[in-house]
Amino acid sequence: MEINWYPGHMARAKRMLAEQLSRVDVVIELCDARLPLSSRNPDLMKLTERKERVLLLGKSDLADSAVTAKWLKVFRAQGIACMALDMNKQAKAALSLIDGAAKEAVERARQRGIKKTVRALVAGVPNVGKSTLINRLHGGNIAKVGDMPGVTKSNQWVKITPYLELMDTPGLLWPRLDDPLAARRLAYISAIRDEVLDTAHLSVQLLTDLIAVAPNAVQERFKIKDLSLRGPELLDAVCQGRGFLMKGGAFDTDRACKVVLDEFRGGKLGRITLEAPQDGRASEETYDEQA
Ligand SMILES: Nc1nc2c(ncn2[C@@H]2O[C@H](COP(=O)(O)OP(=O)(O)OP(=O)(O)O)[C@@H](O)[C@H]2O)c(=O)[nH]1
Ligand SMILES: [Mg+2]
Structure with a gap:
């Protein structure tokens, strides 16, 4: 199945995100713990490679916790600061990771006698829970949330504490979803609209x-x-x-x-992770393409 879907609003959202990068101290990349490989946007990783970054594996309540632990180990071995979270219960744990990533910028400002406000943007593929994270950290429904892709339409800064601001961003896919395996897995988790499938x-x-x-x-x-x-x-x-x-x-x-x-x-089959760390992106065809 070919999924070729990169609506115009996403190209615009990517441009708007790129424009904000110079104002941002930390990039919080949110992926889905059920798909820690396919739900990471390579385009976004490239765009933000010069920034301090943290990786959150959201929806950990829907993923197999043993496999999640393996993923965290792999990411940490690559030097990535990361954490798995059930956003409805543990979102606040992300604050320590953000603090850690912003530490140097905060210290540099302190040496100049300034108490710095840390600015972090939350980015990731559609429907992974970016706005939910912001709402949980803010403590109210400041960002629109919905169980479908494309709910957030534009960037939105939200003050979390006097010294921390987060920017919610629209979900981003990449222009050529040329790996059919990744594309269909993204469709399983509603990162791609069912209407185009x-x-x-x-x-x-x-x-x-x-x-x-x-x-x-x-x-x-x-x-x-x-x-x-x-x-x-x-x-x-x-x-x-x-x-x-x-x-x-x-x-x-x-x-x-x-x-x-x-x-x-909806997690009715129990906690299932579709990708284990040893899986290659396109190497694991488990079905007949013609089915
Ligand atoms: N089970 C579970 N559901 C979650 C979690 N985080 C978010 N959700 C649900 O996932 C759906 C999408 O959440 P959003 O916060 O709107 O996702 P988003 O990344 O902002 O989506 P877009 O703005 O469309 O890119 C909502 O139904 C949330 O309630 C989580 O950790 N666990
Ligand atoms: Mg959103």
């Missing part, structure tokens, strides 16, 4: 990928008896298992598609 194909791919990493959870949740099935037959099996039948007894595959995507996204 073939959701029937996507849900079959998701089922196939889930069978590879969490077969028991798939079997239990979707009542698929034969996990060796591939392609559209998987959706038929979900219809059969879950009783999704239309009048006359035909399978309601549209419903099965929606349920598969919604239930994975």
Whole structure:
């Protein structure tokens, strides 16, 4: 499945983000703990490479904690200051990481007799929880949040403490999502709008990928008896298992598609990470592209 989606507003958002960089002390990159590889935007990493950076693995409540621990180890070995967070419960823990990254700038200002206000921007692919992080740190609903990509439309500075300001930014993808594996994984976590996707194909791919990493959870949740099935037959099996039948007894595959995507996204299958540290970006094809 080709996903070629880089709407004009994203090119504009990237330009606006680049314009703010000179005013910023720290870049907070937020990715999704279920996809610590594919939900990191290489374009964004390049753009911010000269800044102090921290990496947050958000939605850690939806990811497998043992795999998350492995990822943190890998990132730390690369010298990346990072942390995994359930944003609804632990967002404030990010403050220590931000303080650490801003330490030198704060110290330089102190030597000039100035108490510095640290400015950090929060960036990442769509729907990873950037605005949620800002709301939790601010303590109110100052930034608009929603479970779909593209909720934040423009940059917004928010004062967190007298000496810390964070900038919320629109989610950014990169112009050529030329790695189909990364692209479809981004679609699984709603970083790409469902409207531009073939959701029937996507849900079959998701089922196939889930069978590879969490077969028991798939079997239990979707009542698929034969996990060796591939392609559209998987959706038929979900219809059969879950009783999704239309009048006359035909399978309601549209419903099965929606349920598969919604239930994975909502964590109904349990805590699942789709990428382990040893996985290459495009090296791990677990499904038939023609399915
Ligand atoms: N389970 C869980 N859900 C989260 C977490 N963080 C954010 N969410 C949910 O994820 C969805 C997206 O959150 P947002 O804060 O709007 O994401 P965003 O990165 O600002 O998205 P865009 O502005 O569209 O790029 C919302 O439904 C949040 O409630 C988390 O740590 N765990
Ligand atoms: Mg947002």
